[in-house]
Amino acid sequence: MPSSTAVEASLPIQSEMDLAWVRQHVRQAAAQLGFGLVAQTKLVTAASELARNTLVHGGGGRMESAAVTRGQAHGLRLVFSDEGPGIADLDRALTDGYTSGGGLGMGLGGARRLVHEFAVDSTPGSGTKVTVVCWVTPPPRPYGGL
Amino acid sequence: MSDRLQHGVTSHVPVLRLGEVLLVTLQGDLHDSDAQQLQQDICEAVANSGVTGVVIDISGVEIVDSFLGRVLAEIAANASLLAARTVVAGMRPAVAITLVELGLTLPGLRTALTTEAAMELLTHHDPAAGRGRLSQELG
Amino acid sequence: MPEHQAAVSEGTSARQVAEFLYRHSERIAQRWADEPLFRSVFTVSRDEAVEAARAVAEALARVAESERVHDTDATGFVVVREQLARMAAARSRAGASMAQVSGEVEALRPPVASLLVEECADLPADEVREYATALTVLMGTLRLVVLDTALSEGQALIERQQLQLLEVATPVIRLWDGVVAVPLIGTLDSARSQVVMETLLEAIVEQHARFAILDITGVPTVDSLVAQHLMKTVAAARLMGAECVVSGIRPAIAQTIVHLGLDLGTVVTRASLADALAYALHELGVGIVAPASGGAGAR
Numbered sequence: 001m002p003s004s005t006a007v008e009a010s011l012p013i014q015s016e017m018d019l020a021w022v023r024q025h026v027r028q029a030a031a032q033l034g035f036g037l038v039a040q041t042k043l044v045t046a047a048s049e050l051a052r053n054t055l056v057h058g059g060g061g062r063m064e065s066a067a068v069t070r071g072q073a074h075g076l077r078l079v080f081s082d083e084g085p086g087i088a089d090l091d092r093a094l095t096d097g098y099t100s101g102g103g104l105g106m107g108l109g110g111a112r113r114l115v116h117e118f119a120v121d122s123t124p125g126s127g128t129k130v131t132v133v134c135w136v137t138p139p140p141r142p143y144g145g146l
Numbered sequence: 147m148s149d150r151l152q153h154g155v156t157s158h159v160p161v162l163r164l165g166e167v168l169l170v171t172l173q174g175d176l177h178d179s180d181a182q183q184l185q186q187d188i189c190e191a192v193a194n195s196g197v198t199g200v201v202i203d204i205s206g207v208e209i210v211d212s213f214l215g216r217v218l219a220e221i222a223a224n225a226s227l228l229a230a231r232t233v234v235a236g237m238r239p240a241v242a243i244t245l246v247e248l249g250l251t252l253p254g255l256r257t258a259l260t261t262e263a264a265m266e267l268l269t270h271h272d273p274a275a276g277r278g279r280l281s282q283e284l285g
Numbered sequence: 286m287p288e289h290q291a292a293v294s295e296g297t298s299a300r301q302v303a304e305f306l307y308r309h310s311e312r313i314a315q316r317w318a319d320e321p322l323f324r325s326v327f328t329v330s331r332d333e334a335v336e337a338a339r340a341v342a343e344a345l346a347r348v349a350e351s352e353r354v355h356d357t358d359a360t361g362f363v364v365v366r367e368q369l370a371r372m373a374a375a376r377s378r379a380g381a382s383m384a385q386v387s388g389e390v391e392a393l394r395p396p397v398a399s400l401l402v403e404e405c406a407d408l409p410a411d412e413v414r415e416y417a418t419a420l421t422v423l424m425g426t427l428r429l430v431v432l433d434t435a436l437s438e439g440q441a442l443i444e445r446q447q448l449q450l451l452e453v454a455t456p457v458i459r460l461w462d463g464v465v466a467v468p469l470i471g472t473l474d475s476a477r478s479q480v481v482m483e484t485l486l487e488a489i490v491e492q493h494a495r496f497a498i499l500d501i502t503g504v505p506t507v508d509s510l511v512a513q514h515l516m517k518t519v520a521a522a523r524l525m526g527a528e529c530v531v532s533g534i535r536p537a538i539a540q541t542i543v544h545l546g547l548d549l550g551t552v553v554t555r556a557s558l559a560d561a562l563a564y565a566l567h568e569l570g571v572g573i574v575a576p577a578s579g580g581a582g583a584r
Contacts, residue, residue, distance in 0.1 A: 233526075234524075237524050237525045237526070238490075238525075239483065239486035239487055239489070239521070241524075242522070242524040242525045243482060243483065243517075243521050245521070246520045247517070251520045251523070251524070252524065257526035258526035259493055259495065259526040259527060260493070260526075263493075263495070264526075
């Protein structure tokens with residue numbers, strides 16, 4: 001079992017510099033949990049999109065990361081939370097091309113396609129919480145032992 | 147966290163001029179403001195120098211999110227208005243897969259495997275320029 | 286379970302069974318060694334079979350001693366789990382079905398049960414019944430443990446083979462300087478498409494390939510999901526600076542694609558791998574010229 005020291009973290013998202021920290025932390029945590037290069041890249045990209053949402057639309061917030069297990073599988077859970085205005089029309093926000101902040105409108109919907117599990121909890125006026133989980137494909141067991 | 151200095155900042159992006167082409171090499175984690183600054187720098191450089199091509203080497207870039215994707219697309223669009231063609235070179239496989247999953251296929255962007263291939267693409271307009279090499283070898 | 290007044294408590298009977306198993310582990314092992322389960326696994330020497338059987342008997346004794354005759358996770362099983370897994374794996378390699386293995390484990394019970402009855406001939410009948418029940422439960426738990434290990438072994442084997450199949454099934458071939466191809470054979474599911482995409486893109490980098498050919502001659506059906514994966518691969522290759530050509534679209538598949546209303550859009554397609562290669566060579570500016578007729582005739 002990988003140690004969780006570098007995986008568990010709570011990082012502030014208050015500036016552009018923090019976005020870089022989030023990316024770096026997620027990269028390291030994903031590598032430590034045994035994600036492959038492509039999976040790492042997807043996770044870091046998703047985290048970058050979501051952290052930027054937190055910063056730009058939520059007015060800043062935090063990211064919590066933790067290792068999770070389910071049965072044999074283990075993975076990484078990232079929670080992005082802010083206390084901003086919230087998302088009034090969630091379905092629309094998840095639609096590609098919809099943007100309120102001058103991006104390509106791929107942030108939320110795009111990030112959803114990069115992870116295995118995706119949940120948004122948003123109340124207009126009291127903030128948004130986005131939770132994503134990515135699972136490491138269970139590695140093949142060593143061939144010996146028979 | 148002693149690597150704040152090592153990794154954190156990449157504000158300076160070198161822009162080199164090679165003949166008729168601007169060569170921009172992106173490396174590491176690019177901050178949003180750096181990317182925007184770069185967009186402006188390239189735009190000005192193209193306008194001032196009158197180059198006909200821009201090559202952006204991203205082989206050292208580990209992730210391209212929608213923000214950087216948009217910046218790349220806009221650099222190409224800006225350059226195009228100034229009569230210069232832009233080629234993005236050396237995108238890593240993992241980055242390409244992620245961009246596609248993200249939904250960003252950047253259809254207007256020219257791409258090349260390497261900086262050399264990009265330079266070749268910009269200097270030889272005719273795709274069939276190298277034609278005849280094999281016929282010579284076999285002949 | 287106090288609904289009927291047992292002659293002895295459950296815990297007591299479990300401990301009695303434990304003591305019985307410890308005392309007679311050698312005799313039980315001798316009897317088990319002749320049963321199909323042990324006999325067919327340890328074919329080389331009977332001593333080996335006896336030793337393995339004794340290990341199982343002693344493990345059962347420890348489980349009974351801890352009064353957890355119902356519990357497949359009882360710590361007593363831990364030491365023999367690996368051995369049981371090996372035995373179950375050996376049986377399934379020999380072609381025994383799960384039901385057969387289960388039957389063979391069940392066949393271990395009667396020899397022990399008869400020994401128990403012999404041993405307890407002087408005790409009151411209802412007491413003996415309690416012991417026999419405890420033993421039966423214990424042997425049932427053993428059967429579950431064996432099946433459980435066999436199943437997870439089987440699962441691990443399937444996972445390993447799936448992975449091997451993925452690797453075997455996606456060779457990337459260099460056809461020409463700057464041209465690579467993946468001949469796809471068999472059904473493309475999501476996991477395999479992912480591997481194909483990653484393998485092909487890596488090959489593009491390694492081989493400096495400007496053209497990548499995805500040949501789907503050997504793919505039986507193309508549904509919208511497969512088409513979507515092909516499109517994604519094409520798009521990713523394009524982002525890297527390479528062009529993908531999809532070849533080998535058989536008439537039936539072409540019809541399906543049209544029927545499903547799938548838009549392969551900007552994807553370059555060719556009927557055969559040869560056509561795709563010709564296209565790539567043409568785009569690379571390479572021409573193929575037939576040798577003069579006199580030259581070839583010499584061979």
